[in-house]
Amino acid sequence: MYHSPFTINLINCDNSIQKSVTFLFNGNESPALPGLLAVTGAASGFAIGIEKSDGTMIPINTTMSPYQLSNGTNSFELQAYVKVEPDAINNHSIIPGDFSSVATFEMIYE
Template sequence: MIKLFALVVVLVSCVPAVAEENMFLHGTLVQNACTLLPEDEYVSVDFKTIANRDLYSYTRTPSKPFSIRFIDCDTSVGNIIKIKFTGTESKSLPGLLALDAGSKASGIAIGLQDAQGAALPLRQTTVLKNISNGNNVVTLKAYVEAEPGAISQRNIKEGSFSAVANFTIEYE
């Protein structure tokens, strides 16, 4: 009799349960004004070698330009490109990128600018360019800046460094 009871429990527990609607999926389908050139989905900026004495003297490096290219732009869909950068923010230099944890260097952060040299702080959307039909290029700049405390205490640490930012493109 005990065996029969165990068999009944197994049969009852194998019956599938049907729940009421409890999962809702939704979204918005849009058409982008441009297509990001596939080679520009991942942008790399190499600062080469930076002398720490230059950072002590000038607080930052000259800006290094880089480009993001757009193809097949259609101004009937949108004629303005906006960009927003996200990443780990420097505590000492708000708006600038902090170095990755694996970096050997310290006392520095990485800043971003538009082509005219205006700051592109992290987490702020900025209008970059009025686009035209066809292909468009947006030129931006990056630079390395010494943290104020590292300058005053003269403790900028040398070594390799890296930082990662993500960018989001919007069209209007």
Template sequence: MGCYCIRILGRLLPVFFILLNHASWADTDIHFSGILVAEPCQLATDSEDQIVDFGPIAARQFINNSQTSPNSFNLRLIDCDLSIGQSVIFTFTGDEDADQPGLFAVAGEAKGIAIVLMDDEGNKVQPGKAMSASSLAEAENSFSFQAAVSGPEFSLVSAGSFTSTVMFSLEYN
């Protein structure tokens, strides 16, 4: 009887190794994907995810002024290749304030205020509206913008913290 078990094991053992070895032959696929873009410039890393901190603002400031002094920020485009594109159009998007059309809405406890975004010459940037094209220079370009808090009616302004998120897109020509 002991001989019979060894014969069965002896016959099953090669089948087991064949099945085990077959599992290591399993075919697998690797899929690669991506997007190849033809953009003439790269956005500098110091221009990504910027924070413009207005600091503490006294609500009483809006008694005599409809907006705060502007805070400046820059967007830098680097490694520009003018053979691919010679100008850029900025479009800033975000929630538009219901009470102050053309300005960006804020979220939080503060009420009666909105964010006004301006180019380097003080022209207001409208939410979702493309700006005029700006010429690019070879290599590096810096574009200056300003942001301020607008509170045109002091009686509607109430204190508290606030945030606003504004995104931008670039269109090259």
């Protein structure tokens, strides 16, 4: 499976003000692959997932466990990946082409 890594950097953190942060990724969820982002465009038969660098899935539209903040810069290594729908595999119905998907994220400080 191909992974595309990305990093969220929080700079100038002061953990005397906020001790932790939780991320919430919002987007249109795939009906065939719950927890993954639906795609739009000419291509079909798959969805986009987001996971931590250790491979732990981050479901769309669900808050994840909080990260403890350190003073200074905090970097969160994540990755996106493409997963094929089971029916598309069984029916050989994956359609190649251009596609897109949009996710927004919230940072919830505690």
